[in-house]
Amino acid sequence: MKTPFYEDIILAGFGGQGIMFIGKLLIHGSMKEGKNVTWIPSYGPAMRGGTANCTVVISDEAIGSPVISSPHSLIVMNNPSLDAFEPRLKEGGVLVMNSSLITRKVKRKNITVIGVPANEIASEIGDKRAANMVMLGAYVAHTKTVSKEKILEGLTDLLGEKKRQLFEVNKKAFEKGMEFGKV
């Protein structure tokens, strides 16, 4: 019998980096693949500049706890997020971090670290706001949690008619990120 698929991730950064958005995109794409999904935000008075994080669970089976003590994967976009969540990552887990903004070395030895200069790449592409998509691309390419096609379908849904013009740049950022995550 095939082991049922299960993955949990904490995504963290500061408000405005689009952390919540890529978390939502991840569950949109995964739901399209028939998976059960949960997304739970840190909620409160955290707007632009404050810290923001969300927890995502993706599973073939019904999901119990949507709150995760030690996640299998971590996407962190800034120093405070690395400080807060590095100790909680599961042994052997995957840390995807934004090396454009994270200045310190990772302390843990028993994890896989993927450094992505997400801000630089996003700027090169022409929209520095797309750094979040670069990070997501690296994560998806490495873990294969969900297919690129479903992420892009999800992106179309989430951007909607109003922000349709942002699709191409986000897609490009995602694809660039994938290059960093390839195993």
Next chain:
Amino acid sequence: MGKKTLMTGNEAIAEAAVQAGCRHFFGYPITPQSEIPEYLSKRFPEVGGCFLQAESEIASIYMVFGAAGAGARVMTSSSSPGISLMQEGISYISAAELPCVIVNVMRGGPGLGGIQPSQSDYFQATKGGGHGDYHVLVLAPSTVQEAADLMMEAFDLADKYRNPVMILGDGFLGQMIEPVEFKRRSSTDRPARDWTITGAKGRAQNVVKSLYLKPDVLEQHNLQLHRKYQKMIKNERRVETYLTEDAQVVIVAFGMAARIAKTAIKILREKDIKAGLVRPISLFPFPYQTLEKVAEKVDKLLVVEMNLGQMIEDVKLGVCGKAAVHFYGRVGGMVPSYDEIVAEVEKIVKKKR
């Protein structure tokens, strides 16, 4: 619809209300449930509903009272401190035997407390939070899907018993996103309502009130309410049991705490500790009988709540001394982790009793 969409618990509750035929909302914003009024303020104009942000929670609940008295399918929503303000009105509505749905997306207390999730309003919700001898029917969903399903049913139950029904969730349930599918309703017909105040032209006057100055008359009214609660107890007990058949230890939890407990149970079973779960879905009426049965086979129970021990009193009433009842809780907006629950269960299993 018949298609799964991703929604927050708050949005799903609001959409379920629309699909259940609710067309009147009165409320006042408060975190972590403000997305319910926000959603309805957009959605109600599309379906000809009445959305009104009142000047306070006290005003809101009396607007609910008025609309229910006129026969409308009506709701309000709030979070803990706001629900406290509504208690007087809930007592009046219960006394006047009017149907309505009240949503409490709980946050930490007492007082203003905080805005993070909590389950510390269990006593208030289940024991009659206002004055007088009354109960509201309380349903506690643990997933976004269940929140939508129970919300739809809540309106029918309110009509059936002419009584307020409360949906009791917590901040995480309100804020979290999950797939949800709105089940097609076979009918949105409501039972005949010959008691409504709609103008007495051509018929005898209807009176909606809660004042009965003659003690013998009030006693009869109290007894009639009591018979109604007995009917709820007989007909409306809802509970989920999960892996209790072979369990050596059973966790009892509701709502979010129950979901977290399910993950703990999976981990425990991998460690060869046979744990199970009893998840009360209706908190009033409480499924005492299920616990009584479980306690005949299992001698150790762990109640897990996001408070310092409220539902445990009902669990003990059900168990009636037949098993040891332990407790683990986190408060103030802190949420118990599955690791903590696993550690508690391991401790309990080692205990002699």
